[in-house]
């Protein structure tokens with residue numbers, strides 16, 4: 001097993017953050033999301049330390065959509081990160097966590113009037129405009145409130161990436177942002193520049209998620225520098241900030257080849273500096289927005305094994321007490337995960353299982369085929385590397401209650417999100433009279 005962060009095996013059992021996973025099950029139940037606090041903070045520091053330049057201010061924004069609650073927002077704040085939100089709900093959460101509004105970047109491809117209003121009322125630092133309609137609403141709101149707003153524009157550089165088509169964002173048919181190669185985009189930016197209420201500071205792009213090929217990021221930086229040069233000529237001034245988004249790929253299963261951040265980030269920084277020089281631009285700030293790579297390998301899900309059903313000689317189902325409601329990535333993207341029996345860590349794998357959940361869907365399969373020690377009902381299954389886009393994409397389908405989220409550190413456990421109860425499920429329901 002690839003042991004991430006503080007994971008260790010003691011007496012046949014997996015420990016995370018110095019806490020026995022069997023103890024976690026006993027105290028908090030399953031399914032359970034377990035987050036390794038020390039490893040997450042270390043990763044936050046890896047980003048801020050290695051993405052650092054002498055020629056520009058480097059900003060690391062945590063893309064909170066990957067995994068958000070008050071606790072992780074608190075950790076991002078403690079580690080001096082900026083933060084990216086894409087909805088009123090994410091904005092509300094990070095504000096409640098005490099984030100400085102000036103350090104918040106508000107994304108989203110269809111912000112509503114109410115969301116823009118909320119952002120302006122709360123003095124959010126930067127709004128990234130995705131379309132003309134958002135601008136019209138923003139302009140109206142700013143006039144009404146007699147305010148100005150720092151603004152960036154999301155542009156699409158049409159880069160093909162080596163990732164699942166559902167998580168590519170810059171192919172020309174993507175719904176996100178403005179096409180960089182259309183004259184209308186430049187016209188739009190000139191409109192912003194002429195608007196006294198708008199402080200247009202620069203451009204943003206995000207080429208997709210779970211990308212392993214560093215060449216895609218280098219190409220993106222080059223295209224953005226080239227566009228910043230065109231803007232410099234058109235506006236007669238430098239843009240202040242270029243935001244290059246996130247998308248850094250991570251390990252899920254053998255064969256995945258993630259970027260080594262301690263090597264990649266300094267090379268990326270040097271590349272950005274060199275393309276800036278090549279195009280004769282000198283923006284003051286360059287930002288990146290890692291989501292998945294900040295948290296994925298430092299979160300795991302624990303399940304209790306229920307029925308084991310042998311359907312054919314080569315097909316045995318292992319059914320667990322969660323499923324696609326706590327991790328919809330396998331069903332949605334055919335995403336692959338590894339799994340281990342956290343209570344039988346030293347036993348040799350000798351059987352093959354198809355791990356499925358308990359939801360009423362044939363596609364509720366977490367892992368197509370995994371080799372494990374001989375398993376029995378009551379065993380403790382762990383799927384590592386579920387820190388990103390599992391909890392944040394979880395649902396109440398089949399009226400499943402969402403699992404609790406705990407953070408473990410130095411032998412201590414803190415509940416960051418309590419387990420939902422059946423009462424929570426009907427909290428907003430009205431009884432039919």
Ligand SMILES: Cc1ncc(COP(=O)(O)O)c(C=O)c1O
Pocket residue numbers: 063066084107206208209210245246247248289290291292293
């Ligand atoms: C605008 C933007 N920034 C950042 C991210 C974070 O991406 P990732 O989790 O792949 O780092 C996303 C999601 O893909 C995004 O849409």
Ligand SMILES: N[C@@H](CCCC[NH3+])C(=O)O
Pocket residue numbers: 065167209210329333388389393
């Ligand atoms: N939710 C996706 C990534 C989307 C990234 C957000 N733009 C995943 O789990 O891979």
